[in-house]
Amino acid sequence: MVERESEDRDQPLLTAEGLGKSYGRLTACRDIAFALYPGEVLAIVGESGSGKSTLLQMLSAQLAPSAGRVSYRMRDGVMRDLAALGEAERRFLFRTDWGYVHQDPALGLRMAVSAGANVGERLMAVGWNHYGRIRDTATSWLERVEIDTDRIDDAPRTYSGGMRQRLQIARNLVTQPRLVFMDEPTGGLDVSVQARLLDLMRNLVGELDLAAIVVTHDLAVARLLSHRLMVMKGGRVIEAGLTDQVLDDPREPYTQLLVSSILPV
């Protein structure tokens, strides 16, 4: 378990209040409110068009909300409104305290640059200046995400989809972020590859005491990774609660429909 500096685990890490986004007459999402605590994994579940991707974009400060706000507790303990952050602060946050795992790993990696450089980039961006140490750190992370360390000098262009995704995860975790956003992290991968990846992610999240927000349409992913779950439909949260509780005993008809349509494996 990662020992985090004395941190008040009773204080939320990220909060959303009255959050909403509209484009002209089209409302993508509205009235989103929740609090995320350190070390907690929240899944946002819904079908396409439910507004979950828009919500993730707002939560990670990549899209400005039309209503409400998102606040994040910085490393100094101060709760900051993301909309009030300067661009420099936002970009710094993204490189250090946050991770963002894209559905398509090509979006979260430099495809033409070696795996070692991909993992080492964030370290170099925060001032690491020793090639050997950067390389060693990158090597140990490759091991951790179960990539053959002989591949450290290969570009992810030569990697399989599953390997690319694991590399993306390593790249994000190297600076020990406190919060990771994940957008359909196993989408587009074979079922067996997915299973292995989810296992890895669950272990890492536990070992590193990460908080995470995972957007997915796949309830199995939510079941495996998350402590809590929010179900979205038509831009709103229709049901929320502990993952096991919601999935074992869904209240809303829509949730029941989702749960019942999981194909038994």
Next chain:
Amino acid sequence: MYVAVKGGERAIENAHRLLAHERRGDREVPEVSLDQISGQLGLAVDRVMTEGSLYDRELAALAIKQARGDMIEAIFLLRAFRATLPRFGTTEPVDTGRMQVRRRISSTFKDIPGGQILGPTFDYTHRLLDPQLAEASIPEMPATGEVSPAAMPRVTDILGRDGLIEPSPHGDANTPVGDLTREPLGFPAGRDLRLQNLARADEGFLLALGYSSQRGYGRNHPFAGEIRLGEVEVEFLAEDVGFAVPLGSITLTECQMVNQFKGSATEAPCFTRGYGLAFGQSERKAMSMALVDRTLRARELGEEVLAPAQDEEFVMSHSDNVQATGFVEHLKLPHYVDFQSELGLLRKLRKEFAEDDALPDMQAAAE
């Protein structure tokens, strides 16, 4: 025994002399005059004025002669001269609606008020080399007729009256017009700087980009709303007399393209525009400019930027042929010092590669 090479100065002087000699050509053959260039190679002069960004037929003809017919070299000469001229101010915007039209066509309507006027064009000629032109030619006098007093409204204004085309953007009277030659270009660029950049851009470059957009790289379904050629008055606001004083007239070619319509949830759909303007009779340039003006508005009009013709930074950073030729041709300058560094590095790497390669052999030999 090696002696350091000297005499570069003498070499340059001799090179210049040789150049002047070659430029003159066979001294038995009459020297070409500026009048001949300006009068009989008029379209070359038009291009040099447009891309040289200076309206002066005589100087453009001189540049062409001095450049031995190399158009970009001539454009460079004119630009360098332009840079030395003092700036008095800005003219009033020219009113192409009041142009003394010599050619005017529209492909969007069969008939338009004022008529389709073909003017002097290559368009319908058959491209057969004419040996008669090899000797002195005495062409027939052109047909003449009465100048029609009928008004010649712009086609785009006709469409505009019904709201079918977006209005021509009006500049804010309080904001001064940007000047590409006085401020460094930044992105995103305003319409004023974009049009200035395109007006002085290389014709071939814009032609290729416009062509690429027609072939699908950023397609926007263009129609030639109107192309007109003729003379317009240039006026300058003289502060002390308080009204605009005419300075003279210049020949312009104007092209208005009518493009893909667009609308939004809050606005009814209408056609969009592209605009091109050039000195003299420069249709290809004006048309290409209008096509690229429209493709560069992709972001403004909410279109996905996928093609080179839509990429503002790409197009506007590489459109100036004087800059482009300078940098391409600078490769002729000595680079032996930086090359030496590369040689040194390469040799070092090769040496190390060979040493690594030799290792297994040595190990094998040792075993």
Next chain:
Amino acid sequence: MNAPAYNFAYLDEQTKRMIRRAILKAIAIPGYQVPFASREMPMPYGWGTGGVQVTAAILGPADVLKVIDQGSDDTTNAISIRKFFAKTAGVATTTSTADATVIQTRHRIPEAPLHSGQVLVYQVPIPEPLRFLEPRETETRRMHALGEYGLMHVKLYEDIARFGHIATSYAYPVKVNARYVMDPSPTPKFDNPKMDHCPALQLFGAGREKRIYAIPPHTSVVSLDFEDHPFTRYRFDAPCALCGAGDSYLDEIVTDDKGSRMFVCSDTDYCETRQKRGHLGSESAAPHKEKLHG
């Protein structure tokens, strides 16, 4: 016809003022690229127009100008630019580094140490050190503004992973005043240490790209590297064949078609000065014989 009449050093005073303002701003922010409205000059873009505009803006009638290209006063472009200023400014010109007040250079820093009161004007083709990693100007400006140079280090890391060394031999990026990463122009990395805490003012002009930047005297200029792969100067295997110098940058001269080679100081003034003082190399003879060319 409109016959042109030229101002001292060609540029009109308004333009000079504009350029000087850009220079002052550049000096105030060492290593930062200041955009300026470059003028068309009578030589092509890419052939030193930026350097020429900077020199023209700072030149005064009492200045003594030296112009070098590849370290030599006698290369064609150096001659052309020197003649340009001789004609348009009437200033005294020299080939001696020590005697010059303004030195315009392409691709080399003179071997003789500069002193306070001198100005070194560099000709710069591509001012942006990140250009080949990120072609977009909008993005590179942001990276400089935020001090985000991770991408540069990624490139250096890749070089070491691939070649075992940082594979940049000229235009080697430096950090100026511990803030901005700067391209020193295509000088060989051999010359980089000369920029650090130099007593002279260093000005950089890029005409086609329309940027001016500067290093004020006595400013720290550090070549980028890794702790365990520190910046090393390139060493030549042999001294100069004409003057015996072991510490200067050498040109490789191919002397016959069998591949024979000879190494000679690139800085012609430095080499000649040493020879006059009696330093000789393995291939020298006493006076020069002018070789006829052209």
